[in-house]
Amino acid sequence: MIEVNKEKVYAAFDQICKTKNYNFTYGTAGFRDHAIRLDTVMFTTGIIAAIRSITHGGKYTGVMITASHNPPQDNGVKIVEPKGDMLLPSWEPEITRLVNLASNNTFDAWFDAMMDFYKSKTTSDDVIPHFMLAHDSRESSPHLLHCLTTGVEAWFGVNNVKIKCHGLLTTPQLHFLTFLQRENDSVKDYNTFFQNAWANLYKGDDEELPFDNLYVDTANGIGSRQLELFIKDWKFPNDRIHILNGDYQNPSKLNIDCGADFVKTQHKLPKHETNTKLSPRDLYCSFDGDADRIVFYYQDSQEKFHLLDGDKISTLFAKFLQKLLHESQLGSQLKLGVVQTAYANGNSTKYITDKLCVPVSCTKTGVKHLHHEAQSSYDIGIYFEANGHGTILFSEKFQQLVKMNTNHAAKKLYHFSQIINQTVGDAIADMLGVLITLISLKWTAHDWDKEYQDLPNLLTKVIVPDRTLFETTDQERKLVKPVGLQPKIEDCFNKFEQGRSFVRASGTEDAVRIYCECSDDSKIKLLSTEITELVVNSVKQ
Numbered sequence: 175m176i177e178v179n180k181e182k183v184y185a186a187f188d189q190i191c192k193t194k195n196y197n198f199t200y201g202t203a204g205f206r207d208h209a210i211r212l213d214t215v216m217f218t219t220g221i222i223a224a225i226r227s228i229t230h231g232g233k234y235t236g237v238m239i240t241a242s243h244n245p246p247q248d249n250g251v252k253i254v255e256p257k258g259d260m261l262l263p264s265w266e267p268e269i270t271r272l273v274n275l276a277s278n279n280t281f282d283a284w285f286d287a288m289m290d291f292y293k294s295k296t297t298s299d300d301v302i303p304h305f306m307l308a309h310d311s312r313e314s315s316p317h318l319l320h321c322l323t324t325g326v327e328a329w330f331g332v333n334n335v336k337i338k339c340h341g342l343l344t345t346p347q348l349h350f351l352t353f354l355q356r357e358n359d360s361v362k363d364y365n366t367f368f369q370n371a372w373a374n375l376y377k378g379d380d381e382e383l384p385f386d387n388l389y390v391d392t393a394n395g396i397g398s399r400q401l402e403l404f405i406k407d408w409k410f411p412n413d414r415i416h417i418l419n420g421d422y423q424n425p426s427k428l429n430i431d432c433g434a435d436f437v438k439t440q441h442k443l444p445k446h447e448t449n450t451k452l453s454p455r456d457l458y459c460s461f462d463g464d465a466d467r468i469v470f471y472y473q474d475s476q477e478k479f480h481l482l483d484g485d486k487i488s489t490l491f492a493k494f495l496q497k498l499l500h501e502s503q504l505g506s507q508l509k510l511g512v513v514q515t516a517y518a519n520g521n522s523t524k525y526i527t528d529k530l531c532v533p534v535s536c537t538k539t540g541v542k543h544l545h546h547e548a549q550s551s552y553d554i555g556i557y558f559e560a561n562g563h564g565t566i567l568f569s570e571k572f573q574q575l576v577k578m579n580t581n582h583a584a585k586k587l588y589h590f591s592q593i594i595n596q597t598v599g600d601a602i603a604d605m606l607g608v609l610i611t612l613i614s615l616k617w618t619a620h621d622w623d624k625e626y627q628d629l630p631n632l633l634t635k636v637i638v639p640d641r642t643l644f645e646t647t648d649q650e651r652k653l654v655k656p657v658g659l660q661p662k663i664e665d666c667f668n669k670f671e672q673g674r675s676f677v678r679a680s681g682t683e684d685a686v687r688i689y690c691e692c693s694d695d696s697k698i699k700l701l702s703t704e705i706t707e708l709v710v711n712s713v714k715q
């Protein structure tokens with residue numbers, strides 16, 4: 175076990191950990207808060223990520239500094255397992271306890287608890303922790319990176335830890351590079367991998383595109399820089415792709431009136447500076463701030479906005495993969511399934527189960543839950559949250575069977591599995607997956623959209639004095655606290671045809687989210703207002 179020098183750790187702790195008397199929660203995707211409070215979080219998180227690496231025999235663990243869809247003043251941290259997925263959930267309570275000891279207790283109390291944790295997880299003498307770091311384009315990210323590396327280097331000693339810092343990356347790029355576990359790999363390797371996967375499926379100039387132009391709103395985030403690098407060597411007509419909201423060097427513009435979260439919640443086009451004349455033959459998509467989510471949309475000839483969100487993406491993939499499974503004659507041997515959350519539109523679930531006859535599972539919000547379910551229940555597990563966060567997981571059995579089969583559809587299945595970033599939702603890789611699917615099916619955005627019609631829906635949020643008062647059960651579809659609120663919510667939505675609503679505390683923002691849907695477009699606002707009133711009144715009493 176690497177010896178820890180308490181004095182050195184104290185000196186670093188004293189210099190970095192300025193936030194006191196504050197309780198942090200490990201949210202849906204890691205710690206997330208106003209950036210000015212995160213010094214202590216970063217200091218402790220870095221050491222724990224290094225300990226996680228030791229428990230994996232010194233394999234690379236990933237740490238991403240980002241607050242994804244949150245506003246510019248926020249930041250956060252996501253920890254990546256050596257296999258590329260998110261930190262094992264069983265570590266979350268411990269890491270939260272240790273982070274909060276640092277802000278609410280003495281250095282000695284924190285140090286002793288950290289030592290106990292370290293000893294309990296460390297068995298071998300000479301395992302050097304390795305980890306990869308990256309950050310998004312937020313102004314606070316370089317300082318928070320410094321807080322993190324200072325903690326790790328103080329704990330283990332500069333020569334006893336291997337830190338590979340990639341600088342600016344999207345979150346899924348860091349997941350992918352962590353999964354590769356190779357010291358010298360960089361974003362170039364990520365790009366080459368997905369460009370090659372694309373080239374195996376795309377026939378080049380002979381291929382007829384079912385859209386004229388592709389407009390990509392990158393939320394003024396890191397996705398813009400990374401997409402620009404990607405498209406340089408991407409076998410796709412460059413004059414057909416246009417980046418909007420690409421000002422990642424101006425962090426104050428990040429996610430403001432643009433990006434996947436804005437488009438999904440507002441049901442409208444993002445703001446952008448280009449005066450492009452929108453055409454129904456064009457396809458649009460929006461990334462979020464760290465490019466791990468994507469939603470698509472288009473405008474019809476009556477200038478009506480049509481959203482093609484995470485549900486629409488998973489149904490598109492389910493339809494396409496089911497077709498390929500059938501053509502390859504592997505359908506009876508490989509189990510295809512879709513994983514959703516309570517936010518999934520009721521008609522999307524109906525379409526998948528009744529029309530495609532594909533099984534659907536429902537989990538709590540948070541890709542870690544969906545990922546686990548897709549992995550454990552299906553050979554081809556498509557998981558998407560309605561907000562556009564998702565990917566597809568292909569089992570070992572899938573890989574073996576498609577490689578053994580030489581028919582055209584089996585080959586296509588194999589190549590398609592390579593175009594997907596299986597570590598986590600990835601806006602760039604998902605974009606490639608959707609484009610190649612549309613091209614293969616010869617579907618326009620309208621063809622895609624008309625497979626089923628979304629129930630009118632509204633996702634809003636309300637700020638309450640204490641969001642932890644809201645506790646849920648049944649995959650977050652029902653509230654158990656505040657006591658008595660759930661029956662009122664049910665009485666309310668039952669008055670509306672095909673009415674449904676649920677309320678849950680956000681794990682990334684200081685807010686309570688309210689989801690509503692019903693069959694009548696003209697009544698959805700009324701339903702949402704009534705539920706919001708119930709929520710607000712429940713915490714007044």
Ligand code: G16
Nearest residue numbers: 202203242243540541680681682683
């Ligand atoms: C994160 C999670 C997603 C989740 C989203 C919103 O996304 O990775 O799984 O849907 O937060 O979560 P909540 O409703 O709890 O605020 P991102 O893109 O912000 O990292």
